[in-house]
Amino acid sequence: xxxxxxxxxxxxxxxxxxxxxxxxxxxxxxxxxxxxxxxxxxxxxxxxxxxxxxxxxxxxxxxxxx
Amino acid sequence: xxxxxxxxxxxxxxxxxxxxxxxxxxxxxxxxxxxxxxxxxxxxxxxxxxxxxxxxxxxxxxxxxxxxxxxxxxxxxxxxxxxxxxxxxxxxxxxxxxxxxxxxxxxxxxxxxxxxxxxxxxxxxxxxxxxxxxxxxxxxxxxxxxxxxxxxxxxxxxxxxxxxxxxxxxxxxxxxxxxxxxxxxxxxxxxxxxxxxxxxxxxxxxxxxxxxxxxxxxxxxxxxxxxxxxxxxxxxxxxxxxxxxxxxxxxxxxxxxxxxxxxxxxxxxxxxxxxxxxxxxxxxxxxxxxxxxxxxxxxx
Numbered sequence: 001x002x003x004x005x006x007x008x009x010x011x012x013x014x015x016x017x018x019x020x021x022x023x024x025x026x027x028x029x030x031x032x033x034x035x036x037x038x039x040x041x042x043x044x045x046x047x048x049x050x051x052x053x054x055x056x057x058x059x060x061x062x063x064x065x066x
Numbered sequence: 067x068x069x070x071x072x073x074x075x076x077x078x079x080x081x082x083x084x085x086x087x088x089x090x091x092x093x094x095x096x097x098x099x100x101x102x103x104x105x106x107x108x109x110x111x112x113x114x115x116x117x118x119x120x121x122x123x124x125x126x127x128x129x130x131x132x133x134x135x136x137x138x139x140x141x142x143x144x145x146x147x148x149x150x151x152x153x154x155x156x157x158x159x160x161x162x163x164x165x166x167x168x169x170x171x172x173x174x175x176x177x178x179x180x181x182x183x184x185x186x187x188x189x190x191x192x193x194x195x196x197x198x199x200x201x202x203x204x205x206x207x208x209x210x211x212x213x214x215x216x217x218x219x220x221x222x223x224x225x226x227x228x229x230x231x232x233x234x235x236x237x238x239x240x241x242x243x244x245x246x247x248x249x250x251x252x253x254x255x256x257x258x259x260x261x262x263x264x265x266x267x268x269x270x271x272x273x274x275x276x277x278x279x280x281x282x283x284x285x286x287x288x289x290x291x292x293x294x295x296x297x298x299x300x301x302x303x304x305x306x307x308x309x310x311x312x313x314x315x316x317x318x319x320x321x322x323x324x325x326x327x328x329x330x331x332x333x334x335x336x337x338x339x340x341x342x343x344x345x346x347x348x349x350x351x352x353x354x355x356x357x358x359x360x361x362x363x364x365x366x
Binding site: 006007009030031032033034035037041042043044045046047058059060061062063 | 067076077078079081086089123124125226230269270271273274275278279286287288289292295297298301302305306308309
C-alpha cells in the first residue's frame with residue numbers, strides 16, 4: 001500500500017492488510033496529529049487498509065502567528 | 067467503528083467526546099459547536115455583518131463555510147503577507163472559495179501598509195517573523211473592519227491554538243496576556259472592533275476533517291516561517307498529552323475560561339489611547355504598527 005505524507009510531501013510503500021492505527025504506529029505518527037484520507041472519505045483508526053490502497057496522512061497542525 | 071448518532075460507518079473518531087461520527091453527522095456536530103460558541107459568548111447576532119479573516123488554511127475557510135451555511139451575512143478579509151509562493155497559493159484558495167460561495171472578499175497587502183512584505187520585515191526587525199506578522203495582522207484586521215463599518219471580526223482560532231497560547235502564557239506567567247485570552251473580546255474603545263473565535267470549541271483535527279468533508283480546497287502546506295515556531299512546539303507537547311489523556315486540551319482551556327480567567331481580568335487596568343500618527347488604539351503614544359512601519363522605512 002502507498003502512504004502519502006506531507007510537509008514535506010512524500011510517498012512511502014509499506015505492506016497492507018493492517019489497521020490504520022498500526023500503520024500510524026509503524027510510521028511514528030501521532031493519531032491526533034493527522035486526518036486519514038482514503039479516496040474521497042476519511043477513515044478511522046480501526047479500519048483495515050489493503051495492499052492496493054493509497055491513504056493520505058494529512059497533518060492538521062498549523063502554527064506560527066495565528 | 068460506528069457513528070454514535072446514526073449507527074452507520076464512522077468517518078472520524080473523537081476520543082475526547084467518546085464518540086465517532088459518519089461524514090454528515092460530523093458536519094452537523096461541527097456546526098453545532100460553532101452555534102454553541104456564538105450563543106455562549108454572544109459573539110454576533112443575525113443582523114450583524116461579520117468580517118471573517120481568512121488565510122486560505124483549513125480553520126478560517128471551515129469557519130467561513132459554517133457561517134455561510136448557517137445563513138450569516140459575511141465578507142472575507144485576506145491579508146496578503148507577501149510570503150513567496152505560500153501567499154500566492156493561499157490568496158488563490160481564498161479567491162476561489164469566495165467565488166464558489168458567492169461571497170465578497172477584501173484583500174489588503176501588508177507590503178502596502180507597512181512598507182515591506184513579511185520576509186523583509188523579518189530581516190529588518192531581526193525578530194521571529196511571526197512577531198511582525200501577528201502584529202500586522204491584528205492591526206490591519208481592526209483597521210479594515212473599522213474602515214468598512216463591520217461591527218465584528220471572526221478569526222479561525224481553534225481549541226489547539228487557544229490551548230497552545232494559554233500554555234505559552236502560563237509557562238512564562240505572562241499575567242498581562244491571560245485576561246486578553248478569550249473566545250470573544252469586546253470593543254472596549256470606539257476604535258476597537260469586537261473580535262471573536264467561533265472555533266474555540268473545536269480542535270484543529272476537527273477543523274481539518276470538516277474542511278475535507280465539505281470539499282474545501284485549502285492550503286495544506288505550512289507557512290515556510292512556521293518551522294521552529296514556539297507555538298508549534300507547544301502544540302506538539304499538548305497533542306502528546308491529548309493522545310495519552312483524551313480531553314486534556316479541552317480541560318486545560320475550558321478550565322481556565324470557566325475558573326481562572328476572571329481572577330486575572332480583575333488585575334488588569336489598561337488605559338487605551340489613540341496613536342498620534344494613525345489614530346488606531348494603543349496603550350502608548352505611538353502604536354506598535356507605526357513603530358514597525360518606521361523601522362522598515364528607515365532600513366530601506
